[in-house]
Amino acid sequence: MSITIPFIRGFALFPTLSWFARRGIPVEEALHAVSLPRDMVAFPCRPVPLVQAAALLQTCARQIGPDLPYRIVSEADDLEIAMLGRVGLGTGTPREALARIIAALPFYCSHEHVSMRKTTSSTIVSEFFSHRFDPETTHLLLQYAATMIDRICGMTGAARSRFLKIELPAHPEFGLTHLTGCFGPDIVASRSRGLSILIDNQIMDRPFGSCARDRLNGRQLPDHNPLRGDGTLAASVRLLLVSMIEDGQAITIEPVVSAAGLSARSFQRQLKEEGRSFSKLLAETRRSETQKRLHETDVTIASIAAELGYADQASLTRAFRRWTGSAPRHFRVQRSP
Incomplete structure (x- = not known):
């Protein structure tokens, strides 16, 4: 299979940039340090290399702490969360929101893969990146994804902990101890490079407390080509x-x-x-x-x-x-x- 440059739309970094700004971290300097465009906010749909976006998260996590992705997403406004704000809102339940996000994902990230499988009493949500990142970066990216899924489930009003079980690649230095207070005790190290979350169907099918207007208004997904292109x-x-x-x-x-x-x-x-x-x-x-x-x-x-x-x-x-x-x-x- 051909190796291609992994991309993500610029607006996916907005929650991170907003978090930096609220804490007085110079946003333009942080972007420049990893060779990302300083004017990213002005062009939210511009594709940027996922490797550099991940480097932004990794660099700052080394300074602030290995739970940085959890802090960014858990403290963000719903509309700051890129995929949730642009695509997931307007649906009625976590299952509907995740289904819409899965359908839209190829237009927003070229190498991120999410799937959802329903069993009798629960649903398994799986996620991985087809680009091979180092263990530290993999942990941070999938921690970010897990927190976003937790935020979606939390919009139903369900109390923490909302996951029956979560398997996440461990941080090579800190393991998973820094996340036990975030996702509860049922977090274990994944044996693969992917994320797996077990969620009770009662939460997955529970209506959101309030439903924002459908931002797609029944239309097709936004007019962008899939970021992976022709795969070359x-x-x-x-x-x-x-x-x-x-x-x-x-x-x-x-x-x-x-x-x-x-x-x-x-x-x-x-x-x-x-x-x-x-x-x-x-x-x-x-x-x-x-x-x-x-x-x-x-x-x-x-x-x-x-x-x-x-x-x-x-x-x-x-x-x-x-x-x-x-x-x-x-x-x-x-x-x-």
Whole structure:
């Protein structure tokens, strides 16, 4: 199976960023430290590398404590919780909310997988990440997910502890002792890299105390393509390159390789197996983004050249002539209504 860059929509980090802001932690500095866009709040649906989002959580947990994900989610407002606020609200029960979140998940996170199985008296909710994170990061990400599920169940008014049993990968240094006061004594270390939660059906099918309006209004899920794309590394590289261009980042291969979680050699080898190369993908992305900007904006050609990482306007013009046989200015005039 092809290894691809894992992505998550930017708004999934909003509860974390809000928690930081309330405690006086400089948000922009925290984002910059892990190479995430500082203006993320302005573009909530922009895909960001999951590896860097996880690094934000890991870095801060090492400073604040291993129960940081629980604190973030348990103290957040319902509307700050990305998937719960945008998708889960408007449903009537925890089961309905989780079913809707599961259906929407491919549009919001490329490598997170959640399933739900009902038995006679209880329901098993399982979750894992298909990207192989280190044990510490895996623990923190799944702790965050478990707390969100607990929050959903808590919206029914059910008292703590709301889980019959929870299996969670242990933190490599602290184990699970820091979470016994959060989820109760029935928490054990998972033997796998995944999360498993056993919930009484009476809680899963219990109506919420108050039901927010249906934010989908009976419509289809939001108009985004699944973040995994066609499942190739090349497609995920192009998605990251577009995001980096929009963020004004210098385009080099190193951060792209890092986001994929591969060695540079393995990264190049897999692209070659797909019949692609990083340089060709960058050229293709620059071409499509140039045409998009010429067609959809009035930005000067010199500014477009700077945004796309060209040395100057002349360099962009030469490249554009190779692509299309005409100058950018002529292309813009021809496409004008």
